[in-house]
Amino acid sequence: MAYEHIIDSERCKGCGLCVNFCPKNVLELTKKVNAKGHFPVYQARPEDCIHCTICCIMCPDVAIQIVETQTT
Amino acid sequence: MGKTFSKPAVLSDTMTHYCPGCTHGIVHRLVAEAIDELGIMDRTVGIAPVGCAVLAYNYFNCDFQEAAHGRAPAMATGIKRVRPDLIVFTYQGDGDLASIGMGEIIHAANRGEKFTTIFINNAIYGMTGGQMAPTTMPGQRASTAPAGRDTDQTGMPIKMANLLGGLVTPAYVTRQAVLKPQQINKTKKAIKQAFQYQVEGKCFSFVEVISTCPTNWGLTPLDSLKWAEETLLPYYELGDIKTPE
Amino acid sequence: MAKVLMKGNEAIGEAAIRAGCKNYFAYPITPQSEVAEYLVKRLPEVGGVFLQGESEVAVGYMIFGAAGAGERVMTTSSSPGISLMSEAISYIAAAQCPAVFVNIMRGGPGLGGILPSQADYFQATKGGGHGDYRLLVLAPDGVQEAVEMTMQAFTLAEKYRGPVMILGDGLIGQMMEPVEFPENLATEPSNKDDWATNGMSTRKSKKRNLVKSLFLDPTELNANNLALKAKYEQMKREEIQFELYNADNDYKVLITSYGTMSRVCRTAIDQLKEEGIEVAMLRPKTLFPFPEQAVHEAATKESCKSVISIEMSMGQMVEDVERCVKGQRPVEFYGECGGDIPSPEKIIDIIKAML
Numbered sequence: 001m002a003y004e005h006i007i008d009s010e011r012c013k014g015c016g017l018c019v020n021f022c023p024k025n026v027l028e029l030t031k032k033v034n035a036k037g038h039f040p041v042y043q044a045r046p047e048d049c050i051h052c053t054i055c056c057i058m059c060p061d062v063a064i065q066i067v068e069t070q071t072t
Numbered sequence: 073m074g075k076t077f078s079k080p081a082v083l084s085d086t087m088t089h090y091c092p093g094c095t096h097g098i099v100h101r102l103v104a105e106a107i108d109e110l111g112i113m114d115r116t117v118g119i120a121p122v123g124c125a126v127l128a129y130n131y132f133n134c135d136f137q138e139a140a141h142g143r144a145p146a147m148a149t150g151i152k153r154v155r156p157d158l159i160v161f162t163y164q165g166d167g168d169l170a171s172i173g174m175g176e177i178i179h180a181a182n183r184g185e186k187f188t189t190i191f192i193n194n195a196i197y198g199m200t201g202g203q204m205a206p207t208t209m210p211g212q213r214a215s216t217a218p219a220g221r222d223t224d225q226t227g228m229p230i231k232m233a234n235l236l237g238g239l240v241t242p243a244y245v246t247r248q249a250v251l252k253p254q255q256i257n258k259t260k261k262a263i264k265q266a267f268q269y270q271v272e273g274k275c276f277s278f279v280e281v282i283s284t285c286p287t288n289w290g291l292t293p294l295d296s297l298k299w300a301e302e303t304l305l306p307y308y309e310l311g312d313i314k315t316p317e
Numbered sequence: 318m319a320k321v322l323m324k325g326n327e328a329i330g331e332a333a334i335r336a337g338c339k340n341y342f343a344y345p346i347t348p349q350s351e352v353a354e355y356l357v358k359r360l361p362e363v364g365g366v367f368l369q370g371e372s373e374v375a376v377g378y379m380i381f382g383a384a385g386a387g388e389r390v391m392t393t394s395s396s397p398g399i400s401l402m403s404e405a406i407s408y409i410a411a412a413q414c415p416a417v418f419v420n421i422m423r424g425g426p427g428l429g430g431i432l433p434s435q436a437d438y439f440q441a442t443k444g445g446g447h448g449d450y451r452l453l454v455l456a457p458d459g460v461q462e463a464v465e466m467t468m469q470a471f472t473l474a475e476k477y478r479g480p481v482m483i484l485g486d487g488l489i490g491q492m493m494e495p496v497e498f499p500e501n502l503a504t505e506p507s508n509k510d511d512w513a514t515n516g517m518s519t520r521k522s523k524k525r526n527l528v529k530s531l532f533l534d535p536t537e538l539n540a541n542n543l544a545l546k547a548k549y550e551q552m553k554r555e556e557i558q559f560e561l562y563n564a565d566n567d568y569k570v571l572i573t574s575y576g577t578m579s580r581v582c583r584t585a586i587d588q589l590k591e592e593g594i595e596v597a598m599l600r601p602k603t604l605f606p607f608p609e610q611a612v613h614e615a616a617t618k619e620s621c622k623s624v625i626s627i628e629m630s631m632g633q634m635v636e637d638v639e640r641c642v643k644g645q646r647p648v649e650f651y652g653e654c655g656g657d658i659p660s661p662e663k664i665i666d667i668i669k670a671m672l
Binding site: 129 | 340342366368370371372374375376377378379380381382383384385386388390404405408412514515516517518525526527528529530531
Binding site for chain 1: 074078088097253256257293294
């Protein structure tokens with residue numbers, strides 16, 4: 001089973017909750033502002049992501065989704 | 073290992089107006105997940121309050137009514153009595169429920185009206201700019217208590233879940249929090265349980281959710297979570313106050 | 318159809334049921350508590366819903382919720398209670414939900430008294446709540462009319478998708494008169510799928526409905542107000558009701574009066590007629606929309622020298638009468654407020670003093 005971690009940068013308000021609670025320290029806030037003037041989150045170390053969905057659970061804006069992908 | 077996560081169908085795609093880090097967004101999602109998982113969107117009517125969540129109806133795809141300040145439990149009573157088959161929930165904050173709406177929530181709970189109330193307790197008035205709430209902590213600063221809440225003048229904060237739990241009529245009354253993932257998962261279970269009781273036509277259900285208000289607390293979203301853990305949770309104890317069994 | 322002797326309050330309750338309204342939320346207040354005491358027994362017989370709310374404030378919003386869910390619903394109260402419901406009435410008007418409110422007027426202001434009055438005319442017709450809305454106001458003169466107007470009120474509320482008020486008084490509420498419940502006044506409820514929160518599964522469109530009164534965008538708010546105004550203009554064209562009494566002659570004085578007070582005036586007019594003195598009365602049956610043209614025409618009849626508005630108040634409807642007479646005749650006023658209804662003899666003396 002493979003998963004893809006998808007961040008919607010335009011929905012993200014840069015609150016930092018997900019960054020704080022990620023158990024694998026995958027996430028950081030970018031230095032590039034989005035259309036609403038927030039600094040959205042991105043996966044700084046995506047290879048460490050275990051798709052635990054804690055970031056999704058903490059996010060007040062449903063800015064992060066995790067979907068199944070076809071294993072090649 | 074791993075699992076999927078996606079937006080529940082009942083939650084609309086509209087981006088919320090809530091401040092960064094405001095936990096309204098988390099609770100909206102949990103309510104939407106509960107409605108989705110119980111398969112009741114087609115007969116659910118939400119009632120939006122006056123407060124930050126006044127536009128809550130923009131974030132849900134089900135039927136909604138908008139109440140006057142504090143009156144949501146009375147409106148819910150009206151809907152539920154004439155259409156007991158509809159699933160009705162109110163979503164209210166500290167001012168709406170614990171101040172102007174105090175009479176309506178106590179009487180609806182006492183009559184055992186079979187709707188569900190989600191009560192967002194962030195110990196302050198958000199929308200109107202940070203005034204003191206009945207739930208504001210002693211010494212906590214607010215725009216109408218600039219030196220901090222003086223309990224000699226204004227009494228102690230009201231513990232709504234305990235107040236309602238003290239009524240004799242059976243109900244499901246619980247206090248939860250959304251300050252960290254484990255709590256969010258428990259809150260989700262409690263909210264779903266609350267709606268489940270309504271689906272069974274059993275009783276009034278009330279979920280108080282300790283939440284944050286970074287903007288009016290003057291703290292970052294992360295520091296708000298910490299302040300809430302340190303200051304609110306010792307006073308507003310988490311757990312089921314009463315169940316209908 | 319058999320006539321039944323019924324107390325006004327109870328007849329109003331029965332009228333609602335005959336009009337297909339089976340949902341009643343209310344709070345006790347003298348002089349109309351008998352409506353609830355009657356309906357609490359009667360509604361279960363027809364599978365209806367009865368709830369005594371914790372206050373008139375709460376009741377106003379129970380009405381709003383139920384109306385928003387698309388069900389026929391009514392409440393009854395009296396003056397101070399109507400004050401408490403006035404915010405809800407404003408919301409219901411803005412959100413465009415049909416609902417029927419009955420005000421059995423008592424003395425005011427404040428706690429006032431428990432005897433009849435007509436001192437809520439302004440509150441009913443000029444708005445007790447905030448914002449640009451009007452209530453369609455029907456004013457019965459006795460129990461039979463109270464029954465007919467209550468039944469009509471539900472149809473009107475649905476036709477205009479808004480609140481309708483029956484403005485009675487303590488005498489109408491308390492007295493017993495023979496009454497019939499006309500069959501043809503009960504209409505089927507209208508389809509509410511376009512706007513009511515009656516559950517998405519019941520609707521073909523599967524679109525969700527939103528019952529709200531908040532319009533933060535100025536264009537939208539203006540549009541809502543224009544929509545409301547259009548309704549009130551339509552009411553003015555289509556719903557005016559009034560009665561002209563003893564007007565087919567060269568009357569010297571025109572009385573304007575409504576409700577209970579008009580019955581006393583009628584007796585006074587009959588007695589004056591026997592003495593050879595002709596006095597006419599225009600009795601508005603809808604207080605909003607007000608019979609403006611009819612008042613103007615009746616007042617400016619050549620024989621008519623003056624107009625007097627007789628009310629159980631300190632002078633409320635008289636202001637509308639003055640407005641309609643447009644200065645073309647003197648408009649006087651007589652009123653009493655304590656709850657003692659002026660006698661026909663008193664009215665006769667007043668009229669004679671005007672001649």
